[in-house]
Amino acid sequence: MFTGKTINMGVIGNPISHSLSPAMQNAGIQAAGLDYAYIAMPVRNENLREAVAGLKALGFRGFNVTIPHKQAIMEYLDEIHEDAKIIGAVNAVKNDNGHLIGYNTDVTGFIDGMKQQGFSPAGRNAVLLGAGGAARAIIWGLIKEQVKSLTIGVRNVAKVQSVADYFSRYLHIEALDWSSPEFAAKLSVAQLLINSTPLGMAPKTDAMPPVDWSRVQPDTFVYDIIYTPAETLFLRTAREQGCRTLNGEAMLVGQGAEAFRLWTGKELPQEPMAAALRAALEG
Ligand code: NAP
Secondary structure (H helix, E strand, O other), X not given: OOOOOOEEEEEEEOOOOOOOHHHHHHXXXXXXXXXXXXXXXXXXXXXXXXXXXXXXXXXXXXXXXXXXXXXXXXXXXXXXXXXXXXXXXXXXXXXXXXXXXXXXXXXXXXXXXXXXXXXXXXXXXXXXXXXXXXXXXXXXXXXXXXXXXXXXXXXXXXXXHHHHHHHOOOOOEEEEEOOOHHHHHHHHOOOEEEEOOOOOOOOOOOOOOOOOHHHOOOXXXXXXXXXXXXXXXXXXXXXXXXXXXXXXXXXXXXXXXXXXXXXHOOOOOHHHHHHHHHHHHHO
């Protein structure tokens, strides 16, 4: 039930009708009994400047930012948090009494998901498959959490060398062809293995990155940031190998909860958010 005091928040992007954030955030808001509302707002590229000014004028407390505005939004903000600056993308904006601050909450979402399962990446050897948009937040999160080593496995090393070089100012990162013997050797000593490619995502659920599973140790924590299906072929294979596994649901819920925390200082209960997410994905 909205009132005259309801505080507005939402998500901008284009297209936006597929966004899971309204269902997820409103479920958390409702469970917490708070007077906030969260809506999806389509914003075309050419309208981004006006949309940001409009949300500020309307007193929106905060809003998420999704494709295609995660980079372009930066020039319309007053301040960019360090994580977002380093990653090069903003996914949440806080309106602090007219002062707009850009954040990247994927970092917290990704890391908290693992920690909730009792796994800490600190001091571990990590292997990351894929190096696209989501991978930058993952890489930065792992560096902040002080992983011991980080290897990126991809199909095209030349394409991702600049990403490895960029982050190597913080931690030496090796980018390897995921079908090479050097990469297989890294798999043997990995305590954390992450898939950030879309391989295995619905509807192409019979795909997965070409991992030599004979090299993966049963005590490796295996994390797939895909959330549909709930168990990808990659995760199923890891589970059958005896590994602990985690899908991308916790990351998605976690980034939303972190945005809400930044905007309001309040915690949202994550279980109703996850349930709403599952219902939206199944519905
Ligand atoms: P992206 O920017 O397109 O990057 C995808 C990466 O996977 C690239 O390194 C790409 O390599 C590689 N890749 C794509 N198709 C491939 C194929 N057929 N064979 C081999 N490598 C392939 O995508 P993204 O935004 O990082 O998203 C990746 C996945 O993460 C998606 O499934 C998305 O739904 C999921 N995601 C989840 C969350 C969450 O909160 N759980 C958040 C963000 C993203 P090339 O450059 O060689 O194509």
